[in-house]
Amino acid sequence: MKKTMSEQIKISIKNLNFFYNNKEVIKALNLDIRENEILSVFGPANSGTTTLLRALNRMTDLTPGARMEGEILLDGKNIRSPDINISELRRKVSMVFEVPTPLPMSIFDNVAYGPRLSGVKNRVLLEHTVEESLQMAVLWDEVKDRLHNSAMRLSGGQQQRLCLARILALHPEVILLDRPCSGLDPVSTSKIEESLRHLKEKFTIVIVPHNVQQAGRVSDRAAFLLMGDLVEVGLTAEVFANPKDKRTSDYITGRFG
Amino acid sequence: MKMKNFGERIPQSLFFIIALSALTVLALITIFIFIEGVPLIVKVGFFKFIFGMKWAPSQGFYGIFPMIVGTVSVTLGAIILGVPVALCCAIFLAEFAPRWLSDIVRPAIQLLAGIPSVVYGFWGLIFIVPLIRNYLGGPGLSILAGSIILAIMILPTVISISEVSLLSLSPLLKEGAFALGATHWQTIRSVLVPAAKSGILASIILGVGRAVGETMAVIMVLGNAVALPNSILSPVRTLTTNIGIEMGYASGEHQQALFATGIVLLVIIMILNSLAQYSIRRK
Amino acid sequence: MGIRVNPRTTQRIAKAVIWSAAVLVLLLLFTIIIYILSKGIPHITWQFLTEIPSDMGKSGGILSAIVGTLAVTIVAIVVATPLGVGTAFYLTEYTRESGVTKIIRFSAESLAGIPSIVYGLFGFIFFVTYLKLGWSILSGGLTLAVMILPTIIRTSEEAIRTVPPMYREVSFSLGGTKWQTMTKVLIPSALPGISTGIILGIGRCVAETAAIILTAGSALQMPTSLFSPARTLAVHFYILASEGISLDNAYATAAILIILILLINIGANLLINRFVAKRR
Numbered sequence: 001m002k003k004t005m006s007e008q009i010k011i012s013i014k015n016l017n018f019f020y021n022n023k024e025v026i027k028a029l030n031l032d033i034r035e036n037e038i039l040s041v042f043g044p045a046n047s048g049t050t051t052l053l054r055a056l057n058r059m060t061d062l063t064p065g066a067r068m069e070g071e072i073l074l075d076g077k078n079i080r081s082p083d084i085n086i087s088e089l090r091r092k093v094s095m096v097f098e099v100p101t102p103l104p105m106s107i108f109d110n111v112a113y114g115p116r117l118s119g120v121k122n123r124v125l126l127e128h129t130v131e132e133s134l135q136m137a138v139l140w141d142e143v144k145d146r147l148h149n150s151a152m153r154l155s156g157g158q159q160q161r162l163c164l165a166r167i168l169a170l171h172p173e174v175i176l177l178d179r180p181c182s183g184l185d186p187v188s189t190s191k192i193e194e195s196l197r198h199l200k201e202k203f204t205i206v207i208v209p210h211n212v213q214q215a216g217r218v219s220d221r222a223a224f225l226l227m228g229d230l231v232e233v234g235l236t237a238e239v240f241a242n243p244k245d246k247r248t249s250d251y252i253t254g255r256f257g
Numbered sequence: 258m259k260m261k262n263f264g265e266r267i268p269q270s271l272f273f274i275i276a277l278s279a280l281t282v283l284a285l286i287t288i289f290i291f292i293e294g295v296p297l298i299v300k301v302g303f304f305k306f307i308f309g310m311k312w313a314p315s316q317g318f319y320g321i322f323p324m325i326v327g328t329v330s331v332t333l334g335a336i337i338l339g340v341p342v343a344l345c346c347a348i349f350l351a352e353f354a355p356r357w358l359s360d361i362v363r364p365a366i367q368l369l370a371g372i373p374s375v376v377y378g379f380w381g382l383i384f385i386v387p388l389i390r391n392y393l394g395g396p397g398l399s400i401l402a403g404s405i406i407l408a409i410m411i412l413p414t415v416i417s418i419s420e421v422s423l424l425s426l427s428p429l430l431k432e433g434a435f436a437l438g439a440t441h442w443q444t445i446r447s448v449l450v451p452a453a454k455s456g457i458l459a460s461i462i463l464g465v466g467r468a469v470g471e472t473m474a475v476i477m478v479l480g481n482a483v484a485l486p487n488s489i490l491s492p493v494r495t496l497t498t499n500i501g502i503e504m505g506y507a508s509g510e511h512q513q514a515l516f517a518t519g520i521v522l523l524v525i526i527m528i529l530n531s532l533a534q535y536s537i538r539r540k
Numbered sequence: 541m542g543i544r545v546n547p548r549t550t551q552r553i554a555k556a557v558i559w560s561a562a563v564l565v566l567l568l569l570f571t572i573i574i575y576i577l578s579k580g581i582p583h584i585t586w587q588f589l590t591e592i593p594s595d596m597g598k599s600g601g602i603l604s605a606i607v608g609t610l611a612v613t614i615v616a617i618v619v620a621t622p623l624g625v626g627t628a629f630y631l632t633e634y635t636r637e638s639g640v641t642k643i644i645r646f647s648a649e650s651l652a653g654i655p656s657i658v659y660g661l662f663g664f665i666f667f668v669t670y671l672k673l674g675w676s677i678l679s680g681g682l683t684l685a686v687m688i689l690p691t692i693i694r695t696s697e698e699a700i701r702t703v704p705p706m707y708r709e710v711s712f713s714l715g716g717t718k719w720q721t722m723t724k725v726l727i728p729s730a731l732p733g734i735s736t737g738i739i740l741g742i743g744r745c746v747a748e749t750a751a752i753i754l755t756a757g758s759a760l761q762m763p764t765s766l767f768s769p770a771r772t773l774a775v776h777f778y779i780l781a782s783e784g785i786s787l788d789n790a791y792a793t794a795a796i797l798i799i800l801i802l803l804i805n806i807g808a809n810l811l812i813n814r815f816v817a818k819r820r
Contacts, residue, residue: 059713091715101706104729114714117724163710170714272633275626276640279647279693282686286654286662293665345561353558362562364809369569371801373747375778376794380572382781409568416565442551463653470655472750477782497657501750504661519661526653534649 008035010174010204011056011093015070018051018228020063025051027228029070033174038196038205040219040236042212044251047225049208053176056206057093058086074174091118093174094167098182098210100159102151107143110151110162114170129169137165138195157188164195175203179210193218212252216240224248287523294517297510306517312483314503314511321518323485327400327493330486331475332468334404335411340461343412344450347419347457352445370413374474381406381478395490398480404489406474411464418463422456423449455536462533466526472497496522573798580795583788593760593776598786602793604762608677608770611763612756613745615681616688621738623685624692628734629722631693632700652690659687660754668755675769680756684748688741695740699733700726732811739808746800749774773797 011033018026026048033039041049051060058079060066072079079089091114103110111130112120120126130147134140139161143154151162160180167175177196181189196205196218209215215222216236223233224245232245243249250256298306301319309320346366350359385405390397430452434444450457480492481502494502500515507515591601627648631641663683673679703726711721727734749772757769758779771779773793780790 057713059709062709062712087715087717090713095713097706097709097713099706101704101710103707103710103725113711113724117711117714117716117720166714272626272630275623276630276644278623279627279644279651279689282689283647283651285666286651286658286686289662289665289670290658293661342561342564345558346565349558349562353555354562362566364805365566365569367809368573368802368805369565371743371747371805372572373749373774373777373797373801375747375749375774375781376572376576376797379777379781379790379794380575384575412565440547440551442554443547446554466653470653470657472655472657473778497655500657500661504664504754516661516665519658522655522658526655527650530650530653 009033010035010075011206012073012076013052013070014073016052016055016072017069018048018055018060019067019069020051021065022067025228026055029228029230031223031230031233033204033206034221035204036200036202037221038200038207038219040207040209040215040222041225042209042215042222043225043231044227044256046227048228049225050178052225053095053178053206053208056174056176057090057095059090059095061086087118091170092172093176094170094172095176095178096160096163096167096180098179100156100163102154102159102162104152105150106148107151107154107162108147111165111169114166118170130165133165133168134162136168136195136199137161138191139165155188157184157191160184160188161192161195164192168199173203175199175205177205177207179208181214182210189214224251226251290516290519290523293513294520297513297517298520300510301514307521310485312499314507314514317510319510319514319517321496321499321521323483324494324496324499324518325521326485327479328469328495328497330400330489330493331403331407331479331495332465334400334489335407335468336461336465338404339408339411339464340415342408343415343460343464344419344457346412346416347423348445348450350416350420351423352441352449366413366416369409374410374471375477377406377410377474378477381474386478389490393490395488396480396492398478398492400479400486400489400491400493402478403475403493403495406478407468407471410471410474411467414467415460415464418460419453419457422453422460425456426452455539459533459536462529462536466529466533469525469529470497470522472501476501573802576791576794576798580791580793580798583792584795588789588792592762596760596785598789602773602776602789602796604760605771605773605776605793608756608763609746609772609774611677611766611770612681612684612752612772613742615677615766616684616745617738617741619682619685620689620692620741624689624737625696625727625734627693628696628700629726631697633718648690648693651686652694656687656748657750657754659683660751662686663751663755674767675755675757675759676767677756677763677770678766680752680770680772681766683751683755684745687748687751688744691741691744692734692737695737696730696734699730699737702733703729732814736808736811739804739811743801743804743808746772746797746804747774748772749778753778773800 009032013029013031016026016029017024029052041052043049054060055068056072060068074093103113108130111133112126115126115129131140134143139158142158151159154162181192193214199205207219209218219236221234222236222239224231224239226247231247232239232243239248240252243252297319306319306321307325308322309318310322311318311320312323350362354362381402385402386397389395389399389402426449430448431444434448475495476498479494479498481494481498482492483494486493496518500518503511504515588601589606590603592604593602594600627644631644660683663679667673667679667682668675707725707729708721711725716724752772752775756772758771758775759769760771763770773796777790777793777797780786780793
């Protein structure tokens with residue numbers, strides 16, 4: 001039985017204006033992200049999709065010249081309030097990047113990196129966490145016999161699933177994925193999409209798909225961003241079948257790209 | 258939760274303080290050397306100090322001009338002897354050497370750079386000085402001996418930077434020249450070397466800086482006469498060897514005069530460094 | 541301009557000149573090394589290495605000089621490495637050059653060009669006199685630390701810059717702080733490059749003479765603490781050679797110096813190759 005989407009709002013974005021060096025890249029964005037849903041944020045290049053994702057866990061703090069107005073609330077709390085610990089925020093709201101980037105260490109150490117950063121030292125606990133995370137990322141069976149080999153030797157698809165396992169080891173609440181399957185073969189892509197469908201039972205997932213079809217395959221709701229404007233958002237099936245805005249249907253049908 | 262952010266701020270300021278160490282050291286060096294040396298320059302008079310021909314601390318004469326001439330002549334000799342060889346080697350490494358050979362030659366040049374300057378000086382004393390004495394005359398301890406040693410010592414500096422300059426040129430330059438029918442050598446001479454001019458010039462300037470600052474390599478072969486040389490076979494003292502020889506027993510005013518010499522060296526090096534930076538930036 | 545020379549001929553001549561220049565340089569290197577080694581190694585005995593000098597160095601060994609060299613080098617490395625690597629980390633944290641980074645870089649580059657005798661003067665007036673450390677291993681080591689600081693900064697910065705920037709992003713995105721990112725990801729990745737800088741610094745310490753004489757003195761006895769004056773191998777060699785005390789011992793000391801430098805250079809090159817290989 002398909003689990004119904006919860007009505008609980010996990011992340012609430014209110015009136016977000018985002019600037020890079022005073023150039024506005026996101027305009028007056030209002031969006032609610034519901035708990036345990038998979039929301040895809042899609043749109044053509046330079047529409048602010050990646051920026052929006054990175055703002056959700058304040059990775060944008062690392063970019064010089066980035067400036068934000070408005071509020072982003074996680075469980076009702078503003079993520080930019082001064083008593084928020086950024087490290088903890090990034091563990092709660094974790095990100096998988098476009099290019100698989102294993103750290104230059106063993107598979108085990110890669111997955112254990114996050115927990116170790118937050119102070120977990122117990123070997124048994126780490127081993128348990130590593131196995132659990134690799135299982136959830138559908139990678140355990142392929143690597144369980146070579147956990148201490150270098151992660152650099154994995155294939156592209158395996159490395160990306162490793163990156164997924166890496167953040168799962170942090171027991172996050174929200175998972176952000178920025179075009180996680182670009183450059184991957186269709187088998188790896190479907191493995192990752194499959195794992196996402198299982199993961200949404202425990203986590204809230206926001207994904208920037210690398211094409212419109214992926215949004216259609218994977219997400220419950222979809223939000224269309226065009227040049228910084230949120231054009232429309234709704235159930236994926238509805239947005240694709242009956243888009244309310246002409247621009248949405250033009251983009252989906254490939255009239256522009 | 259609050260502790261974590263605080264813990265992040267400590268390393269931040271710690272690193273800033275650490276990073277200031279280079280600046281602090283530079284400031285300290287400048288300050289302390291100037292404090293020791295400036296009073297003497299003021300006392301003797303700037304022009305009397307720099308252009309004075311007589312250096313006789315026991316009688317109160319502190320003219321460093323003979324040493325300036327010594328430094329200039331030895332350095333000039335080093336450049337004349339060393340730069341052509343260094344340039345040829347740089348061209349060799351960049352253009353002619355097959356991979357296996359450059360993998361041998363490059364570490365060899367690094368090794369040349371690592372040999373202690375005292376060893377060079379000693380070797381010069383044993384080898385070069387007698388050669389000069391027997392075949393060219395004079396005491397052998399001479400400007401020429403110093404120049405030869407210094408020429409060898411600046412080879413690594415000039416070679417490595419010139420080679421990098423040549424290698425960083427766009428391959429399109431070479432292709433363009435070949436397409437016009439130029440031979441390899443013509444391309445090197447008329448296209449590549451001029452294009453790498455600013456880097457090569459910088460390397461030469463840095464080589465000059467190295468030669469000016471060298472002490473131990475030349476202290477054993479220069480003869481250390483405090484007088485104006487009249488030929489390249491004459492013995493001579495440089496600014497650096499003057500300090501090196503007399504610092505061991507100098508005190509009071511004499512010591513201050515040596516620090517004042519140090520100021521002169523610092524200023525020369527600063528000027529040379531700025532020239533080298535300027536040359537690179539003009540690219 | 542009369543005769544027109546065939547460009548091929550010019551090229552042949554030019555090639556010959558260039559090749560001979562390279563050969564000349566190699567020849568010089570071999571001559572110096574082999575000469576010193578051949579004259580020096582015969583005089584290196586176990587006694588020589590383990591006894592302290594006596595009779596101004598005419599007899600006995602060089603143990604105190606070996607200890608002196610080790611001591612000042614260790615002091616220099618221990619002081620200069622954290623400062624140098626820390627500065628490099630600070631410089632690489634900023635993607636854009638700010639006023640502060642420009643000043644720091646200018647300082648490091650200026651320090652690199654200062655003659656060693658001037659460092660000796662500084663060490664004498666600052667460490668020996670002003671800070672009242674006297675002629676000692678500490679004075680010598682601290683002066684050396686200042687001398688090798690620019691090298692360590694330069695090589696460490698280069699090493700850290702070649703670490704893929706994504707590693708930083710990944711570490712931050714997993715909740716790492718700047719300190720954790722540096723210690724757990726950046727430094728381990730940059731370690732071969734940083735080590736190369738440290739080894740080159742060691743080479744400089746072993747070879748330095750002028751600055752040491754003015755700061756660590758030239759006492760023959762075995763140093764007993766950081767505050768004792770001491771001689772290094774290079775200083776010992778200089779004194780033996782320039783004052784004509786013992787030619788044999790001079791050659792032997794020089795041979796040991798050359799062997800040390802050879803080992804250090806080989807070590808550095810091995811590390812550099814590992815560095816390059818790791819980046820594939």
